[in-house]
């Protein structure tokens with residue numbers, strides 16, 4: 001035993017030495033220029049830290065206010081500070097200004113100005129009249145006019161629902177079935193005077209459902225307002241005019257005014273509030289606007305307050321979160337496609353708005369719900385913790401289900417028939433220059449001060465880490481974003497080479513992609529976190545004569561909607577450039593069928609929101625999304641973190657490759673530059689090997705068939721091999737059980753358990769269908785998948801707790817059973833409390849029933865869910881597809897394969913992963929684990945009953 005430990009330590013020592021030597025060699029190869037630049041930048045950063053620290057001491061009081069206001073960092077809501085949405089951007093020289101193609105975009109006009117409003121209403125009435133008489137020649141197309149032009153005569157008839165609720169026929173008939181369910185649900189909530197969260201996945205028409213409901217309300221004589229009273233919709237700046245144009249299209253009758261400096265009203269804002277209030281209209285306002293005008297808004301009574309992209313109030317401590325909760329009405333709706341992004345606390349904050357008190361006080365919720373659920377999700381959680389977490393999560397689901405409606409695209413695919421989506425992560429090679437600069441910066445005093453615990457830097461470590469990470473990200477994007485920081489004020493910029501695509505690995509990939517897509521006739525959305533990067537991309541597009549449009553924080557809010565419309569309707573624009581924050585939320589960009597996410601965000605929801613701009617209702621073509629990552633760099637770590645924010649599965653965390661993943665939690669892990677392993681894989685592709693895009697499979701199908709032939713076995717042989725595998729795995733299990741019964745040395749036991757976890761024996765997949773439809777269709781499960789409960793996990797606490805777990809495993813058993821039964825009691829009580837409110841909301845039951853039915857269908861038809869879950873199932877999906885669809889898919893595959901083969905050939909892309917398969921596998925593993933745990937919980941319950949009778 002001592003021998004083994006010694007041997008192990010020796011190997012580790014040898015490995016560490018080898019690593020150190022390799023590191024020295026790399027460091028020696030860093031050029032003098034790179035070291036000099038890094039030193040200069042580090043010096044500047046240090047100076048900034050010092051002046052910032054002094055500044056922050058001086059303005060401590062005011063900065064505290066700003067940090068809790070939630071407005072400064074609220075990106076696109078910067079209408080009062082037009083271009084400060086991406087604070088840490090470098091201001092690079094604008095070489096593009098002279099030749100910049102003019103974006104001649106018209107404004108959308110809201111109804112803030114009474115004269116203009118009356119003109120619009122007259123125009124609409126004329127259009128209606130002329131369409132009815134068959135002489136329509138207007139320029140204002142609305143949903144009712146469109147309906148008449150399609151030959152229908154009943155546009156002014158209402159569709160009556162339960163308790164006299166009337167929705168105009170022309171709207172009702174154009175809604176998808178699930179949207180009708182949504183409208184009914186909103187009406188149910190209205191009648192019981194409560195708020196709700198409409199959480200449908202992005203692009204399923206939440207806006208339309210809300211407008212249909214409000215239109216219905218205005219047609220229904222009900223309640224103190226006798227229909228629809230004056231209401232407020234709060235939305236991010238980019239989408240407020242989208243609301244205007246949706247209202248003007250679907251329900252032109254209603255007055256919709258924007259309270260924002262871009263709005264059409266003139267004069268005092270109080271006058272607008274008064275006018276709008278008396279005409280029972282809709283006041284559209286940004287989140288920043290709420291903070292600014294809260295006093296005047298609270299002076300009036302409002303019927304509805306609706307938060308679009310309501311996840312913006314997920315942090316309960318921001319000023320805006322606190323202020324929106326001050327409106328007195330019970331009719332509060334929150335709309336978001338990403339209800340929970342990071343933690344359960346966020347869910348609490350959202351529900352604290354729609355139904356204050358439902359989830360208790362913040363402290364009580366954190367103690368009794370958030371903490372146990374979070375603990376149960378850790379890889380090292382005990383069985384008791386896991387079971388408790390599961391039960392509490394179920395109880396939480398029961399509480400919130402009546403007030404939350406969420407449907408996924410997969411669930412409603414039979415209604416909306418979205419085209420296919422292919423999403424891949426491309427690992428791009430850094431250029432030589434980038435590598436050199438990256439290594440140079442890693443050796444700089446800023447990074448050294450972070451890694452050196454005894455460093456004498458006075459400023460907070462956190463600030464230094466953030467600056468260093470953002471500097472590394474700049475190098476990943478383009479060397480010039482970094483080098484420009486070292487520029488002296490009067491230094492000339494070399495216009496020939498500044499921002500040149502060849503100098504950045506990712507930009508080279510963009511260059512190749514755009515060239516190919518131009519030939520293939522695709523149109524592209526490019527998202528970047530950074531405005532400076534967007535400028536470099538813009539310069540590139542101009543020099544290659546690509547027609548493009550660009551939207552970032554500097555574009556006037558009232559122009560944004562028309563910019564989007566122009567792109568969607570005008571195919572000559574090949575590229576739409578946007579910052580992820582301004583263009584990635586809420587808008588419809590279905591004109592594009594290709595999406596490039598140039599740099600990843602720490603929060604996976606931000607990137608997910610961005611990519612959903614193209615893949616939504618209205619998209620006719622297959623969509624391909626490429627996320628670009630610089631291989632081996634900080635971007636890969638960010639991506640891993642993104643994935644693990646989506647992972648709740650213990651099994652994934654105890655994957656043989658987990659060591660690599662968990663190192664991302666250490667500072668050292670973040671400040672390294674990883675090389676490819678011996679198989680040519682990056683860190684992430686090695687982790688998710690099974691999801692790797694393997695072109696050779698498709699390219700040389702002839703060869704493949706040769707190989708498969710030579711490796712084929714008879715059925716009998718396969719059966720025999722399976723039997724053997726089963727026997728072996730049983731034996732290993734038996735041995736392990738016997739070993740634990742022998743009370744062997746806990747260290748030895750730990751080693752064995754760890755070994756087994758790292759190299760699990762191949763056990764056949766159980767036959768059970770883990771995609772149990774009930775689980776899949778439960779909204780809360782979808783939400784849970786976005787819950788981050790493993791991200792704080794580190795390798796060290798994993799290992800330490802694993803040892804503890806092994807040592808405690810015997811004594812824990814009895815205690816667990818006792819305390820668990822107590823826990824079950826608590827949960828039962830919560831269940832009972834919530835039964836009352838559930839009874840009132842019949843629609844939700846209808847919806848769930850509906851889902852179960854569709855689920856059954858899918859079980860036998862093997863149509864849905866599977867495509868998101870594993871590659872094998874994907875093949876099956878292909879097989880059952882209609883011929884034409886198959887042809888489309890094949891075409892898309894060959895298009896995408898062609899693109900990838902080109903990129904691989906140029907060695908600009910090192911590897912590619914199927915993003916949705918990576919996330920889908922995690923989902924599958926999660927459900928598998930949950931089901932296993934449910935079984936264990938049931939077994940324990942039986943044991944508890946037996947135990948209690950003894």
Ligand SMILES: Nc1ncnc2c1ncn2[C@@H]1O[C@H](COP(=O)(O)OP(=O)(O)OP(=O)(O)O)[C@@H](O)[C@H]1O
Pocket residue numbers: 174175176179200201202203204205206207208336337585586587588612616617618
């Ligand atoms: N019933 C419908 N008929 C026609 N078009 C529809 C219908 N429902 C939705 N759409 C269209 O689908 C697109 C997406 O709708 P919408 O913007 O309301 O989605 P969303 O769920 O609010 O998305 P996000 O979460 O991204 O904001 C819009 O272009 C909208 O006009």
